[in-house]
Amino acid sequence: MKNVIEITKKSYNKIAKTFAKENFDKPIEPLLKKFLSFLPKNSEVLDVGCGPGRDVKYFIDHGMNATGTDYSTGMIREARKRVPKGKFVITDSRNLKFKANSFDGLWTMSSINFLPKKYTNKVLKEFRRVLKPDGILFISVPEGKEEGIFKMYNKPVFSTDFRLSEIKNLLIKNGFKIIEAKAGIAKKGRAKGVKFVTVFAEVKK
Numbered sequence: 001m002k003n004v005i006e007i008t009k010k011s012y013n014k015i016a017k018t019f020a021k022e023n024f025d026k027p028i029e030p031l032l033k034k035f036l037s038f039l040p041k042n043s044e045v046l047d048v049g050c051g052p053g054r055d056v057k058y059f060i061d062h063g064m065n066a067t068g069t070d071y072s073t074g075m076i077r078e079a080r081k082r083v084p085k086g087k088f089v090i091t092d093s094r095n096l097k098f099k100a101n102s103f104d105g106l107w108t109m110s111s112i113n114f115l116p117k118k119y120t121n122k123v124l125k126e127f128r129r130v131l132k133p134d135g136i137l138f139i140s141v142p143e144g145k146e147e148g149i150f151k152m153y154n155k156p157v158f159s160t161d162f163r164l165s166e167i168k169n170l171l172i173k174n175g176f177k178i179i180e181a182k183a184g185i186a187k188k189g190r191a192k193g194v195k196f197v198t199v200f201a202e203v204k205k
Helices: 002-023 029-037 054-061 073-082 117-130 164-173
Strands: 044-048 065-070 087-090 103-109 131-142 147-152 155-160 176-185 195-203
Touching: 002 073, 002 147, 002 155, 029 054, 029 103, 029 131, 029 195, 044 054, 054 065, 054 103, 065 073, 073 087, 103 117, 117 131, 117 164, 131 164, 164 176, 164 195
Parallel strands: 044 065, 044 103, 065 087, 103 131
Antiparallel strands: 131 195, 147 155, 176 195
């Protein structure tokens, strides 16, 4: 499984410029606005799997202190160029380089699915660790049963799908309370037509 992670990371490094050019100016505002509605101004927000920094820029523009992480050096390079006011860290979501209780909100848009499913519990435990006791989590993953290598900009990328009930159960198991969870089809952007699960959750008190 380590091999598919390295394959995916290398592919993202290679496609970073193209990905940024085509996706940076296409934030998914309804989800971003809803996430921010749970947080006060000047909250500390972490974007895990930030890519070229699109959503970090949105958070900063809307009064948040935002940090982005990605395991792709190419993506972080693009993010630092495009969002000079942002803080960006190269780190793996299985071992985030932050102290416990550091963030008010954690946003992860189509990110944890690029790791084999056997790591999901470890990743969610890390999310729980870095969030404050009343922290808010947004998570989005492709919906379904498929797992394997597919092509993104003609480069091999590993991804795995999740069922709605599956991701809800995983979140509850790892210390989160579900606020809202649903499945829907992306209506625009690179993922247009793909079915996603989106979940808003909070740290269980």
